[in-house]
Amino acid sequence: MEIQLYVYDLTNGMARSMSRAYLGIQIDAVYHTALVFNNIEYFFGAGVQTCRPGATHHGRPMEIIPMGTTQLPLDVVLDYLESLKEIYTPESYDLFAHNCNNFTNDFSMFLLGKGIPDHITSLPKRVLDTPFGQMLRPQLDASMRSVTQAPVPSRSMPATHAPVSAAHRASNGVPSPAVNGTSSAHPTPYGKVVAVTSLNALEKHLQNASSTAATIFFTSSTCAPCKLAYPTFDSLAEQHPHALFVKVDINAAHDIASRYQIRATPTFMTFSRGDKRDGWAGADPSLLKSNVESVLRYTFPPHPHTLLAVPTLQYGSLKPVTYGKVPPLDKLIAKLGEVGKDPQLTALKSFVEIRNKDARDATLPDLPAIGSTMQTKALSLPVELRFAAIDLLRCAMIDPRVSGYFAEEQQHPKTIPTLLKHVNELSECPHSLRLVTIYLACNLFTSTLYVKEIAKPDSELATLLGQLITSSLLDVSHPSVRVASAWLAFNLAATNYRVRREEQTEALAEGLQVELAASVIETLGSEDNEEAVKALLLMLGYLVYCAPQDGELLDLCKALDAKAVVSASKGQVKLAKEVQSLL
Structure with missing residues (x-):
């Protein structure tokens, strides 16, 4: 453009x-x-x-x-x-x-x-x-x-844009009736009542709805009781846009009335995947609602998890955990030596200082130049000092303007994957560098654009984050690293859960989910830090909640006896019981 x-x-x-x-x-x-x-x-x-x-x-x-x-x-x-x-x-x-x-x-x-x-x-x-x-x-x-x-x-006013699907914007709650853990709200071809006046048209609609549920309302222009059911029928069509709702005025469609032997109005019929399920007469809105919900449950059997009481997962916050605390910046820059005098790092420090007082006053620095500096000068520092440059970037990434820019960065290689790959490939990564890199990774979630990037098929970023998590959870010497990596794992699992619930697909590749679950289950077995236990339980809970029943993830949980591991976890008794019920 x-x-x-x-x-x-x-x-x-x-x-x-x-x-x-x-x-x-x-x-x-x-x-x-x-x-x-x-x-x-x-x-x-x-x-x-x-x-x-x-x-x-x-x-x-x-x-x-x-x-x-x-x-x-x-x-x-x-x-x-x-x-x-x-x-x-x-x-x-x-x-x-x-x-x-x-x-x-x-x-x-x-x-x-x-x-x-x-x-x-x-x-x-x-x-x-x-x-x-x-x-x-x-x-x-x-x-x-x-x-x-x-x-x-x-x-x-301009012509409006078509609505943009924003990944992961809705508030969390109970998933819709589901098939293998996905919402029954499939791509929505309907969303309103379809009026039909010919038998050929009706049969074509039913044929097109052979993989979903359908309800036919046989009415007539002279039927006063029918009007009692109109609002409920219209409302049900809006609530269940994946299902077909048809209204037939038999005064204008005698061939349909004859074919379905309609003798009185209102009459209703429900169909599941092309087969007739039920039929009844009478303008009872409550009965209409009950029978429609019945055929929907029959057509789209709910995932067993939706029948469980897991209020922490159903109503808990899915807001990503981020790290925005700003350290003394003069001391941080001093650790960088001569590199700290680089004009790009000086501009980034100034941006963070101003933003920390009032984000409105903080004008974006030259982000492309800062990305280049991070990939060259910052990574050329002695390994024990690199954390200071990464931490400075981490402070800026709390701002969605900055994280959004780096999510769609046009230069290659991109800055954030380069930094993650660098830390993942270090044979002996200093504790401080690993910790601030995990904090930086958590701050990626301040931008919905990074969430979209993570959800892409074969996402390199998701793989790099998974590697960072699994290696960091093994750090038995530093509880702070395990806590931060557990919250990063939670951010990934919550993202996957949102996509699973709202878009009926998985954001994370199945192999990555299995790898993360195995690492979390292993860590839970020996973790005694209460905050880490909480983050790990939430991560595992959202990862398995309404997961495909025939998938490798739930099979792995059974193979590793995750139920027993969760039961034996220290602290967080109520949350542990909820997660245990999903396993």
Whole structure:
């Protein structure tokens, strides 16, 4: 996609003519910027906003700058945009510290690996460096609010994008009735009642629904009681979009009434995988709901796990565990020696310091250059000092703008896999380096883009994370390493569980699941750290919860007598009983 930068002057020329008199310096404009691609203009004002290109209340742009081309898919771009919305909220807008140009700069860094022109992003500082700029700051910010945060007129709104499936955004809860641990909400061809007026059309619909459940509502335009069942029937069709719900007005479809020998309305029939299951007459909404749910359970037998009481897993938090605590950065940089003076690491340190005070004030540094520095200078340090550079990156990765960029990093090799591979391949990895690398890996989960990356078939990243976990759980000398790697394992298992529940597939390859489960079960047998036990039990619980009944994972758990191992685990008695019931 071609990316353009639209540049506007919020003062319509007044800044150029009056700035020297009021501020003592010459400025050409008070800039407002937006990025335009795919025939939509994106900008920050009253939150992240969109419009047709050039259709805002700011009028025509004073300049249009071609920024370059991005190869990123649109769904990835829109997912990243969602993460920006967490930082660029309507309440966070500040004309000088957190404005449209900061947003455009961050978005451009992700799309193209570079920011917008410096003379635009540096303007607020130039103004605030003048005595009058500081004095007038509150008045200028307040006076511009009505301009910078105005709503987009309805006539200027762009055509909406198709909904983007975001991996793993829904809150957790009880899975739907399932087949082999997957939700029965298969790709949804229906979702509403289908009205049929001919026998040929009905038979075609039933043939297409031969692998699911179907319910036919025989009604007539003159049937008053039928109207009592309409709302329930429509609601059931919406609740179960994988099943077919057909409404037939027999006054307009005599051939159907004859074929199915309908003598009165309302009459209902249910079918399971093409075969008739039940039939009844009468407008009883409760009976209709009960019989529909019965045929759905018959067609899609629930996974045995859905019948168990495991409230910790059903209602517990699936929020990933991350590590955002910032250490004394001056001491951290000092450990790097001359490498710590590298301008990219200095910029990264400054970003972390500012972000730790207020994320709104933290402008993204040159992330492509930082990635290159991490892969070269950081990894050329003595092995006992490398942890300091990794830890600095870890502090920045808590920000979804940073983690999102590195998830879709365009340079090869990518920074994060390179760092993980480096640690995995060290024959003797220092404790400090291993620990901060695990923390860094946990912080990948701040971006949904990394979750998508992990869920890709044959994901190298998922394999590298699995290797890091299994080797780290063997560290008998350092409980902190085992605790962190257990939480990283939980993050992976929770991700897999979300995908299993919401998309009816597995995010992690079966072989990786088996490898992780074997490592966790082995560690549980001897682990006495209570936090590690909790994380390991949660990880194993989500890994096996509604897992395919005929898969290798549950077979492995039986072979290793995981039930006995979990039962003998120390502490977390209630959680252990829940996980034990799944085995």
